[in-house]
Amino acid sequence: MGKKRLDSRSVGLDVAAELVKWLTGAENLHYGLWTGLEVNASNLGAAQAAYTAKLFAFLPDGPLSILDIGGGAGETAKELIALGHRVEIVVPSRCLADRCRNNAPQAKVHEMTFEDFEAAERFNLCLFSESFQYIPLETALDKALKVTQPGGHVLIADCFRSEGFAVAGEVRPPGGGHPIAKFRKAVAALPVEELASEDITEAVAPSIVLEQELFHVFGKAVDRIDSELLIKRPGTRWATAHLLKLILGRRRLARLDARLRGNFRTSEAFIRNNRYMITLLRKLP
Structure with missing residues (x-):
């Protein structure tokens, strides 16, 4: 029997959730939106709340049935439920799945990868909030459309590699994700309408x-x-x-x-190598 691979990403997310909760009182694992805020730890909670408000501004009129793909620690689902939406979460980490159940007890939690998820229904909206980059591009888009109702929506908020993304030596620049050009080409080939798209790279870069x-x-x-x-x-x-x-x-x-x-992880390096996009797609009937 081969050695089991250490899931460093899952461990890192679990530790990050504890640290962010200690700093802010909530377990948000996403970037902050820093427009008008001084960049320091005391403002992290406000910056993350501003990010969530920006994300929710893209939601279609509700109430909605929402599939939160890679739902972190369940904080976003909790806020969506408070707004009257019905939410199911797909998350592969056992630790994060337990946090989702604790933070959003009204949500149904599927402890598995999105690739393995099979839906018994079709949702009004599929949400990727900083989870899109961890799923193969074509799989993420094709499966999201498969589990979305005709006329329903896919909302993606994540980091993408810019066309100038470059790795110097063994140290990767901050950010990452799928190449933005490849993403745009894939979306253009799908039976979807792009309703909105906003670049918030500079606003999140101070994170x-x-x-x-x-x-x-x-x-x-x-x-x-x-x-x-x-x-x-x-x-x-x-x-x-x-x-x-x-x-x-x-x-x-x-x-x-x-x-x-090191000092290579700067706002300037992030902006140079990445595009952070919020994109709302509608599945054509």
Whole structure:
């Protein structure tokens, strides 16, 4: 039997939910909308609330039956339900599925990937809020249309790679997702009408700055512990460093070091390499 692969993304999202809840009182895992706000941790909750308000402004008239694909910790579903919508959530992580059940108990939670999801009904709207990039492009669009009623809608809010997206060495620039040109070409070939599309890249980009500042705090803590071990426990330090190399490998260690100590994750780098789009599509009858 082969080794089970460590689900670092799931672990990271679970830890992020705890951290964001500690900072803001809610478990939102999405970017913030920073227009008019100073970029600091105390404003994260307000920025995320502004993002949610922007997203909800794209919703068609309701009440709606909504499939929240990759629903995070259930905070968005909770707010949708409070507005009178009926929500089902698809989320593959067990930890996040449990958080969804706790935060949005009225929502039906499907603990699986969207690729494995089979709908017993057709929804008024499929929502991808920063989950679209983690699903193969054609699969995400085709399956969303399959589970959407004729005349229903697909709402996508996510980061896409710009045409100038470039990786320098082993360190990826901030952001990512599907290439924006490929996304537009795929949408153009579908039986849909694009009702609205808005580029909010510059408004969400400061989220990267706040994230980098947080990683720098962790990096300083790691460096302080490392210097103490070097002086007082050199054998323990050597063994720990050797173990990390075995577990993570050279490439992941290089990326981690860049996250903890680097300064490449900036608003400017995010804007240069990405387009953050909110797009509303209507499935043609």
